[in-house]
Amino acid sequence: MASDELPVAAAATEEEDLVEILDEGSGRLDIARYVDHVRDLAAGAIATFEGTTRDSFEGRRVVELRYEAYGAMARRRLAAILREARAAHSLRRLAVAHRLGTVPAGEASVFVAASAVHRADAMEACRYVIDEVKASVPIWKKEVYDDGEVWKENREFLDRTTTDGTTASSPAPATRPAKGGGCCGRKVRVNES
Structure with missing residues (x-):
């Protein structure tokens, strides 16, 4: 190594995600x-996504969200998503976290962080992971209003469900089409009480 070259630290492995x-x-x-977990001296960027409970939806006051999950399967799928993001992007470190149970308005329910040498990789990986x-x-959400509650199904899931009810495989991260519009128009009421 020349005297003016600095050693480059190795990127974290998926076991360290x-x-x-x-x-x-x-x-x-x-x-x-x-954020501290993904911090890396070789990273020039850290991108994050924080999903929070908003206080209203379609004119109704949202009190809280309630999340349920098939825990073991959800953990395996989250780890697989991080592996997919790593395969498609040049990343240093990754983190994803999701709450279960009650999440009041204003609080975070999901968080994604990605670090990379360049911002594009960190930002694209972060978007891929949350999508x-x-x-x-397998995490399900019930939106609780001051006048009722509704189980929600994500449009991203519905977009992948085939006509026979099975789920299509996920698109490759590098070829994933950009989604337009906001999330609110993509929600579907499943069961209203």
């Missing part, structure tokens, strides 16, 4: 811990 599902009663997501979480991880 952080996948966390917090059971009900575990408290809030520790955003600073996830895949919504489309393929």
Whole structure:
């Protein structure tokens, strides 16, 4: 190595990626811990996504969201999503966390962090991870209003469901089409009480 060259640290491996599902009663997501986990001296960018409970939907006041999951399968799928993101992008470190149980308005329910040498890889990986979480991880959401509640099904999941009810495989991260529009128009009411 020439005297003016600095050694480059190796990127974290998938075993070092952080996948966390917090059971009900575990408290809030520790955003600073996830960002610190992906921090890397060789990274020029850290991209994050924080999904929060909004206080209204289609004119109704949202009190909270309630999440349920098939825990073991959800953890396996989250780890697989991070592997897919790693395969498609030049990344340093990754973290994904999701809360279960009750998440009041204003609090975070899901968090994704990705670090990379260049911002495009970090940002694209972050978007890929959250889109895949919504489309393929067995976590279900009930939106609770001050006047009722509704189970929600993500449009990303519906876009992948075939006419016979089976789920199509996920698109390759590098060829994934950009989605237009906001998330609100993509929600479907499943069961209203």
